[in-house]
Amino acid sequence: MRLFTPEAMRRADERAAERGYPTLLLMEWAGMKAARVYRALFGEAPAVVLAGKGNNGGDGLVLARHLLLEGVGVRVYAEEGQKGDALLALKALLAHGVEVRPLEEASWAEGEVLVDALFGTGLKGPLMGFYAGLVERMNASRLPILALDLPSGLPHAPQVRATATVAFGGLKTPHLFQREACGRLFLAEIGLPKDLLEDSTLPEVATLEALRPLLPRRPLTAHKGSVGRVGVLGGYRGEGLLYAGAPLLAALGAYRMGAGLVHLVLPEGHPPSPLEAVFHPVPAPSLPPLKVEALAVGMGGGPWGAAWALAALEAGLPTVLDADALTLEVAEAYRRRGLPAVLTPHAGEAARLLGTTPEAVAGDPLEAARALAERTGLTVVLKGAPTVVAEGDRLSVNPTGHPALATGGTGDVLSGAIAALLAAGLPPFEAARLGVFLHGLAGDLLAEEKGIGLLAHEVAEALPRARRLLEEGRVPMPFGVV
């Protein structure tokens, strides 16, 4: 599945029109499907439709007609000046004898549901004046709001804070990156030809269908040396012992993602855990002989982070570079050796590597991940909500994951999990997408059971369940499809 920018969606629309597809049909399906979602969420509750003069407003006028036909009370306030399909939608509604009042008179009462059909993908710049005021009044009303296509105002502020949003045709960037404003998310298929939705120049939204075939198969004859062994190099022994748990959590992540054996290379005196690992205490960052197929490097390394990474380079293996191993010098060394390496920065680390601010990275994570992949020539996992995976000109946005994952050590578990998939033979882009998806799903499963307050080792423990759900094709979609 692809992630659209408003421009890309408009392009798909235009190409359908060029082929002779009547765009009024798209609007009819959009309004009809949105009315279906409305009924499922709000039943018989009366609607107040607030419609702009563009096609987003047109969708709202179609929805109003469908609700009316189903016997739901509807009051419509619309801006003047409809053209094209939106004008036809207005005429169809008026033919039913509905009174359409000026938007300036919009008011509502307890028990009603607001339908936000003010602006969709055609919005240019932030809302001001009357529209900003209207959106603020809608949000202050405390009534449920169903947003059509996009909560009006997105991607800027102010914006409608919707109870639910129905995306038409495809998900657009704000649906995943400004999720909070969207409430419950639904994706409505509106009849666009499928090939127009499969534009390979657009980022991917990672789905069950795309990731399931990547899961490494485990034959009956498997043994611990045949399913992928991982080496974890990290930890620091100097002034204080920082993040002593980090490499141990990476080892857990690797084991729970199916590694046959995990070797832990740690500073002498480091607590040895988990019991299942093979320990290699060393006085300073170095690479003992290891029989492994992939490495995870840097966790808890502190001032030793880059030294661990440069020592690990000699193994010539696929490697996950995390935390303190994330420097431009290290990335350049891996690129020059032509080694498949996966960098796993959060926004702060990515900003440091790109020479910008964490706010700039958080403001456009797709672009930041792409730029970092270009700058380093490596695979980048930019951790966030949502996490973005970038390699060359490929971008993948991960739809799983829960705010409960925002806790110490979950990133270390992720690095170990990706290393296990590299060790099992997956190429870096595939290992990263699959690891990120399952790690997020493990968080979703746990958060549903326990709520906020997860521990990173519990996320590792939930990885096998996430993997099984994916294997069986039973991963719940993070959005409804109508």
Ligand SMILES: NC(=O)C1=CN([C@@H]2O[C@H](COP(=O)(O)OP(=O)(O)OC[C@H]3O[C@@H](n4cnc5c(N)ncnc54)[C@H](O)[C@@H]3O)[C@@H](O)[C@H]2O)[C@H](O)CC1
């Ligand atoms: N996905 C699809 O294939 C389909 C989507 N549909 C819907 O159409 C809208 C996009 O419609 P468009 O007419 O291009 O734009 P809008 O309705 O979002 O708004 C245009 C309207 O707004 C004015 N405007 C722009 N910026 C501002 C601003 N900052 N302040 C005030 N006014 C502004 C502009 O002048 C226009 O008048 C899409 O989201 C879907 O909902 C189709 O229905 C079917 C196919």
Ligand SMILES: [K+]
């Ligand atoms: K809208």
